[in-house]
Amino acid sequence: MPEPSPGFRPTLEAVAARAGVSRATASRVVNGGAGVRQPLVDKVRRAVDELGYVPNHAARTLVTRRTGAVAVIIAEPEIRIFSDPFFSQQIRGISKELTAHDTQLVLLLLEGPGDYDRIARYLAGGHVDGALAFSLHTDDPIPEITRRAGMPTVYGGRPSWTAAQDHQAVPYVDADNRGGARAAVRYLRDLGRRRIAHIAGPRDQASATDRLDGYRDVLPDADPALIAEGGFTAESGALAMAELLARYPDLDAVFAANDLMASGALRVLKEQGRAVPGDVALVGFDDMDSVAEAMDPPLTTVRQDIEGQGRLMARLLLRGLEQDREGAQAPASVITPTTLVRRASA
Amino acid sequence: MPEPSPGFRPTLEAVAARAGVSRATASRVVNGGAGVRQPLVDKVRRAVDELGYVPNHAARTLVTRRTGAVAVIIAEPEIRIFSDPFFSQQIRGISKELTAHDTQLVLLLLEGPGDYDRIARYLAGGHVDGALAFSLHTDDPIPEITRRAGMPTVYGGRPSWTAAQDHQAVPYVDADNRGGARAAVRYLRDLGRRRIAHIAGPRDQASATDRLDGYRDVLPDADPALIAEGGFTAESGALAMAELLARYPDLDAVFAANDLMASGALRVLKEQGRAVPGDVALVGFDDMDSVAEAMDPPLTTVRQDIEGQGRLMARLLLRGLEQDREGAQAPASVITPTTLVRRASA
DNA sequence: GTGAAAGCGCTAACAA
C-alpha cells in the first residue's frame, strides 16, 4: 500500500528505472503488456504497485489525441432538467455504459442562451472525444455547434429540424413514439370508447409530435378540439384536462403524451367527479417509476426502456469513436420498441 | 467565421506565425495579455480569430498541472439519485458556479460498491483539480479515498463518521438542520399540539439525525414511540405514518424530516380520515419545489436554499484550489440558515 | 516587452 507524499506523482520514467527497463517497455506494460515477455511484465507491474504509479492523463491525451471523456449536453432551460425522472434514467444508462468502457462523463448543463458559446468553445477545446445531447427543440443550435467542432455526437430523441437546416442523417436513439401512441389509442378504441381525447406535449419536441401523429393515425377524423397541448408537466396536464372537459363534457377516454401529464389529468378527472376508468379511461406514456404505478388507479401506459436508451446512446457513440479511428462512417440511428402496460386506469 | 477542415486544429505556433510574434508572446496574449504591448495584443487576437484557434487543453494541463475540472461524486445507490429534486437543485447550483469560473463538471456516479476502486483511480489520475461529494453515509469510504489521492474535497451535508475515522475537520456545506427542526417543532408546540410525532430519516445520514436532535431539543421528554424512522421517500413516510397512528391514535401533530415523507404521511392521514391540519398538523422539511406547494393542503415546511448550497460548495472548493497554489489551509465549513414557511398544513 | 529554449509525461515510429 504505497502512499507517497500526497501531491507527488511518480512518472513512467520512475517506474521504468525501478523495473530496470526502458520507458517504452514500461509504457507497453501499462497499456496492456502486449508483446512484452512475462518476466518483464511482472517486474514492471511490481514497480507500478510499489510506487503507486498512475498514468498522467494529460500527457497521454496530448500524444494519443484521445481524452477518454464524453460530454453529455443537456439543453433544457426548464426546471424539469433533473427533477424529471426521464433524464435521471437516461443518465444512469449512459453512466453505466461509459463506466464499462472506462470513459468519463462530463456534464454540460445549458442554463441560458448565452451558454451556447461556452459549449462551442468547450467542444472545440478537445476536452472530450464525443458528445451526447438531449431534448433538442426545433432549430436548436447544438447540432450545428457539434458539427462545426467536428465532434461525433449521438442524440437522445429524434432531432426535429426545420428545412432551414441540413437534413444530414444524424445518429439518434429514440423510442417508437408513433407506434406506441398508435397502440395506446387503438387499445382505447377497442375498449369501445367513442370520444378519445389527447393531451399532447409541446409542439416543438419530436417525441410529442410523433405521439400526436400516432393518435391521428388511428383517429384521422378526430375533432381537433379533442386535442389539447401541455408541457409534459403534471400541472400542464391538469390544465389541459380541464380544458378538454369544458369543450367535451362527454369524452370517455384520454391518451396523455406522458405519465406526468396523465397524473395531472387524473387529479382533475377526480375533482370533477369522473370515475376512472368507469367514466373516462386514461392511458399515459413512459411508464415512469414511482408515477404510473403509484397512481390511483394505477396507470395503464406505454412503456419505453429509458435507461436502455441511455445505454444505447453511449454504445453508439463509443462504437462510432472506435470506427472513427479506422475511418468508417457515422453510426445509424436506433428506434427502441414500446409496449403497452395494462393497469387499472383503462 | 473560420471553419477550417473539421478535425484540424491550429496550434499556438500557427497563431504566432500569423501574427508575426513568438510563441511566447502569443501565449501571453491568449492568457490575458498582461505585459504585452497593445499593438501586439491586437495582432495576436486577430490571428486567433482568423484561425479559429482554441488552446489545446491537454498540453496546457500537462505544463500547468491544472485541469480546470472538478469531479462531482454521487454515492447514492438508491433510485433516488437524480429523481430526487434535492440532487437536481444542488447540481444546478454547482453547475452555475463552476461555469462562472470556467470549470468543468465531471460526473462520477457510483453504481455499486465495486465502483470505489474506479473512483480512486480516477482521482489519482489527475483528471480533476478537486471534488465535491454528497450524501455520505456512516463509514463511507469516499473521504478516505479523496484524502489518499490528495484531492481537495468539499462535502455536501455534514459527514457522519464514526470514531474509527479521523475527525480531521473536513470542509462541508450543510443547512442548519437541527435549528430548522427546532423551529418546526416549537411552532407545532406553540400551536398547542400535545402529541407531536416525528418521522425521522435514515439513522446513518447526518441530516436525519440532526433533525431528530432538533426535535429532541424541544421535546426532551417525548415518548420514543412517537418517533418512527423512514427512508426519505414518500412511500417510507406513508409506512411510518401508519405505524405512528397505530401506536398513537390520538397524536395531533407530525414533523416529518423531509417533504417527500410528509407527502406520504399526508396520504395516510387522509386515508384514515384525519383532517389536516384540523386533527393533525403536519410540517415537513426542505420546501421542495413541486412537492410542498402542490400538496393539498399546501405543506408548512422548513425551507433550505438547496441550490445556494450547491453554489456554495463549488465556491468553497474553487477558493480552496486558488489558495492551494498560494499555500493556504483548507476552507472552513458553512452552515446555511433555514426558515419556516407557513402554509396550510399546520 | 519580447524571444529562445527547455521541458511537462507520455506514446509511437523506428532501430537494433
Place this chain on the structure above:
DNA sequence: TTGTTAGCGCTTTCAC
C-alpha cells in the same frame, strides 16, 4: 522482444 528517439502543444524561466 526491447530500447532509442522524436515529438504532442503549451507555459515559463531566462536572456536580451
